[in-house]
Amino acid sequence: MSLPTTYTRIIFAERPVGDIVPHKAFRIEPEHKLADLEPGEKQVLVAVDYLSLDPAMRSWLREKKTYREPIQIGATMDAGGLGTVVKTGKDSKWKVGQTVKGSFGWTEYAQMNDEAVALVEVPQGGELLDFLGPFGPTGMTAYFGLFDIGKPKPGDTLVVSGAAGATGSFVCQLGVLKGLKVYAIAGSDEKVQWLEKELGVTKAFNYKNKDFYDQLKEHMGTFDVYFDNVGGEILEFMLTRMNLYARIVICGGISDYNNPNPAGIKGHLNLISSRGLMQGFLVFDYASKFGPAIAEMQQWLSEGKLKSKFHVVHGVKSAPEALPLLFSGGNTGKLVVKVSNI
Numbered sequence: 001m002s003l004p005t006t007y008t009r010i011i012f013a014e015r016p017v018g019d020i021v022p023h024k025a026f027r028i029e030p031e032h033k034l035a036d037l038e039p040g041e042k043q044v045l046v047a048v049d050y051l052s053l054d055p056a057m058r059s060w061l062r063e064k065k066t067y068r069e070p071i072q073i074g075a076t077m078d079a080g081g082l083g084t085v086v087k088t089g090k091d092s093k094w095k096v097g098q099t100v101k102g103s104f105g106w107t108e109y110a111q112m113n114d115e116a117v118a119l120v121e122v123p124q125g126g127e128l129l130d131f132l133g134p135f136g137p138t139g140m141t142a143y144f145g146l147f148d149i150g151k152p153k154p155g156d157t158l159v160v161s162g163a164a165g166a167t168g169s170f171v172c173q174l175g176v177l178k179g180l181k182v183y184a185i186a187g188s189d190e191k192v193q194w195l196e197k198e199l200g201v202t203k204a205f206n207y208k209n210k211d212f213y214d215q216l217k218e219h220m221g222t223f224d225v226y227f228d229n230v231g232g233e234i235l236e237f238m239l240t241r242m243n244l245y246a247r248i249v250i251c252g253g254i255s256d257y258n259n260p261n262p263a264g265i266k267g268h269l270n271l272i273s274s275r276g277l278m279q280g281f282l283v284f285d286y287a288s289k290f291g292p293a294i295a296e297m298q299q300w301l302s303e304g305k306l307k308s309k310f311h312v313v314h315g316v317k318s319a320p321e322a323l324p325l326l327f328s329g330g331n332t333g334k335l336v337v338k339v340s341n342i
């Protein structure tokens with residue numbers, strides 16, 4: 001395979017305050033010399049095929065440490081992805097042509113230590129992108145958040161916010177296939193249609209409609225499990241609709257990620273009378289259990305009980321403009337950047 005002499009990467013240029021303004025926060029740097037990424041001992045050069053865009057990236061752009069260190073100004077923007085080994089250093093354990101996953105960042109090529117990448121073996125009937133979807137962090141977040149924290153019981157009422165997004169759409173489907181009553185919350189009528197017609201939820205609601213809370217109350221009544229991707233007002237409302245021993249899974253709070261001064265919640269004392277449980281989690285803590293969970297997701301995919309949807313943008317240069325789609329609701333399913341031409 002002949003390699004180009006230059007490559008493009010995207011630099012983190014300025015910490016955003018409030019919404020991300022792509023051309024201020026990021027700088028596109030073409031014409032970097034690929035020769036500067038010559039792999040050393042126990043290193044590889046990876047051609048990046050796909051990159052994952054995630055709401056959590058907003059927290060990486062803050063100055064303050066969150067669950068990981070912030071990205072430094074002037075560094076390549078970080079991102080997990082899938083790629084192909086195109087060159088190996090002396091004593092590398094990898095072979096040219098192998099497909100690997102790792103934190104490559106917003107770049108066309110990445111020089112990686114052997115231990116910083118892991119082999120990706122696409123199962124029969126599967127596709128590479130599944131490793132950013134059902135078999136990747138998104139699918140695993142849905143699986144462990146719902147089953148380990150939400151602990152749904154047969155016949156339970158499950159409510160999912162951010163329901164047409166990457167994580168939420170899997171949570172909805174896992175709920176449907178476990179026979180739960182699934183109420184889905186999303187930000188457009190098209191998403192509502194997709195959730196009801198394609199994913200088979202009991203009923204979906206557009207939270208931007210004026211009568212949203214009345215409609216939700218009328219149809220759902222009260223709930224047993226609420227899988228929260230958005231926080232804010234919707235979480236506040238759900239805290240008033242708990243069944244006895246309800247579980248609230250705090251997966252994310254995207255409605256506040258761009259807000260420098262989030263208001264916080266007021267209704268938590270409702271947890272006392274309902275004996276409710278509200279718990280956060282981080283998917284990476286379940287890494288040792290991913291194997292069997294992926295096998296189960298694969299089984300459901302092959303049986304047609306689970307569908308994955310990707311929103312693909314093309315070229316690493318499109319990453320800065322695409323990231324804010326997560327905050328405007330411009331994506332349905334998992335947002336990814338296709339970097340190489342594979």
Ligand SMILES: NC(=O)c1ccc[n+]([C@@H]2O[C@H](COP(=O)([O-])OP(=O)(O)OC[C@H]3O[C@@H](n4cnc5c(N)ncnc54)[C@H](OP(=O)(O)O)[C@@H]3O)[C@@H](O)[C@H]2O)c1
Nearest residue numbers: 055165166167186187229230251252253254255282283329
């Ligand atoms: N705990 C963990 O380990 C973990 C791991 C992965 C992800 N997460 C969290 O899970 C959530 C979903 O992540 P994802 O990767 O699957 O992203 P995603 O759902 O594919 O994309 C984000 C979605 O959030 C919705 N949204 C944006 N602003 C909103 C607002 N103000 N109010 C309500 N909805 C809003 C948008 O859809 P609408 O059109 O419906 O508004 C958008 O499509 C995020 O909060 C993320 O941080 C947590």
